[in-house]
Amino acid sequence: MTNPDDPTPRRSKDLIKKVDHIAIVVKNIEVAARVYTEALGIPLTHIQEQVDDAVRVGFLPVGDSEIELVEPTSAETGVARFLERRGEALHHICLEVDDLDQVLASLKERGVELIDQQPRQGAVGRVAFLPPRATNGILIELNQIVEPLPWRQSAGESPAAPADEPNSFDISLPPPGA
Numbered sequence: 001m002t003n004p005d006d007p008t009p010r011r012s013k014d015l016i017k018k019v020d021h022i023a024i025v026v027k028n029i030e031v032a033a034r035v036y037t038e039a040l041g042i043p044l045t046h047i048q049e050q051v052d053d054a055v056r057v058g059f060l061p062v063g064d065s066e067i068e069l070v071e072p073t074s075a076e077t078g079v080a081r082f083l084e085r086r087g088e089a090l091h092h093i094c095l096e097v098d099d100l101d102q103v104l105a106s107l108k109e110r111g112v113e114l115i116d117q118q119p120r121q122g123a124v125g126r127v128a129f130l131p132p133r134a135t136n137g138i139l140i141e142l143n144q145i146v147e148p149l150p151w152r153q154s155a156g157e158s159p160a161a162p163a164d165e166p167n168s169f170d171i172s173l174p175p176p177g178a
Helices: 029-039 078-086 100-109
Strands: 016-025 046-050 055-062 065-072 089-097 126-130 139-144
Touching (some): 016 078, 016 139, 029 055, 029 065, 078 089
Antiparallel strands (some): 046 055
């Protein structure tokens, strides 16, 4: 994948900042969030509809990364087909980058297959995807955050829920073995 004639191949630390989020496809964000909010104490801080992708996305911060719960809003999308075929499951891993155009150019130069040749708007910034067949079976999203996200706090801090909103839904998990 690297050019043997290039005396200074880029290392991932030069291109990738961090794991931004892990996305899990779910049937219903509010129901799926219960295990994270009630059992693990991770707040569901924000739900956003992504009309262009026909999904709702729920954000659960963990350190300076997030878990995203992705719920299809139309049966005609790839996310809905994924849910139908595989059930609720890990969908993709997102890596944050500083300069998505530079990263895509570097990947193209190295012969890495891309789903998105150009960045497009995602739930939290400019995004592009790498197909699972090019990345050992995992869909990879590359994300360039272009403006501060109001529900995210500074790195390493878990955001507190607003005072007028509960940290979790007012429902109980079933008892073990039920």
